[in-house]
Amino acid sequence: MHIAIIRLSAMGDVAMLVPALQVLRQTYPSAQITVVSKAFHQPIFNGIPDVDFKAAEVKGSHKGMLGMRRLAAELKGLGVTHLADCHNVLRSKLLRTFLSFSAVALAAIDKDRAAKKALCKPTNKTWTQLKTSHQRYADVFNALGFPVSLEDFSPLDRLPMPKPAMELLAAWKGKIVGVAPYAAFAAKTYSSDQMREVLSGLNATGKTKILLFGAPNERDSLLELASDLEHVLVVAGLLKFEEELALISNLDLMLAMDSGNGHLAANYGVPVVTLWGVTHPYLGFAPFGQNAAHSLLPDLEKFPAIPTSVYGKSHPAGYENAINSIPATAVVDLINKII
Template structure:
């Protein structure tokens, strides 16, 4: 049995697909399972023991344009897959699925180019994204599949160095997002930092990509700034060691969900839990403004508030998050 997963979406989407990988391995224990994704997606999937191969589809580099597309399509055709599963709902992924020539091609019934799939999976908007993905494998024994990430010894050693001076209680702050309206106001993050820096039992760690390096965040003695300094698996290892993470509705939510001991405090503004991307971890709490008529304003957020008031974020005050953090710190946890 040769199985291919095609998923070239955002980092969070790739992380959310790891329960599907495990379910595939449980269902087909002797199968070769290959995952085709972007180079960034490949970096977060490394070391996954349930995958046989990872293929990097570099849409902006080696496989750019029509020539690059046909190059990757030819490679997939030669692999002679028995089953192709494509959670990505874009036309390019659907067309690529068709060109594999696999006898079983499974995709969502809402996908662009859905006609290429001979087995269509209902896209149930009411379900969490993990549950949607697990529906690609009909076998259901009522088992809950968890998000899984696998930092290696190399990542652990690197993080040992980065966090060498940290105290027992690490609080990770993830202020970034690709979309402006998904960002909790920076002044709120900074106010939270000013309050927490007074505690002697806490180390604050700021994480994010190179884009977040532009954010004007005050750095106090004892804080650790890792923006733009970690790979994705190093970031996962940093989060694994945290007691608490405060994050916008972005990929750190899903990365943190791989580690059940980490308390996730997730801030949802323009998006809502019903869209299916809330934390999969049970050790989490979502902060959002209930009863706001304009929520959700979109699936991904946007560059500005359509209503010009931005109440969905401005009304989530730093004191709410601070109280939750202090309550957790005062609780008895092993």
């Protein structure tokens, strides 16, 4: 049997596949497993042995309906017998349709949009913890006939520290904290002033190196954030993605918004502190296996409509700065307590 698992984007959602995938691998050692995603995401799965990777070229040979038909033919040529659709969008639905003609067993994720919509209502919310994305992925495997239990997940092994990171840290022997200050939407991003206060508080102890993560095009703004702080270093733009993952695996803690870096760190068993804006952990997107107390929330009395949307794209007027109601001192105190 050959199980293909498709999740094309976004990086955080792809990273959340790791716990269920690792358990699937160890529970069914005779199964061939192939992850189908964008080529950039391949290093996310390198820590799981005997998992193949198929790059989906959604802007190239696999673009559009004809591209999905081509991808279906390529997967069938690899001997795929089961498809776990962990994305359930137009592209993956087309892929399922084409593979259905070849008697491939199919299952797709239930995103339970109705429950998420109910939680995002401005008033009269249905306050309940929704099923996590990690469990929703596991449910897809269950539906295909491969039951898995996330309780069997073991964090991925730490990776050797990449040489560029070793040179940057210069034989540092103390604690190392990663900070990913940015998110896809402004309402999920802590203000520069308050993040600077957090960095200053961590820097003042002299016992911790703080590494700032982000995209290469964010490097200049991160350098400004880190200016004149002796123990704050910017790694954005210096490392390949696989080197960045290796560095993340060696952190003592990651501070992130509701964004991908928190999920990457959690896969290696790194403690993660998350700052939440107009989204909320109850929607099911908190990093795996983390203490709920490590999710710092805005003042919900002042901002009772939170969560306002699933991904943080929309919110009522005045909620764009809700995340800044989290005191910087509370962030620093929690990090120092954990490490």
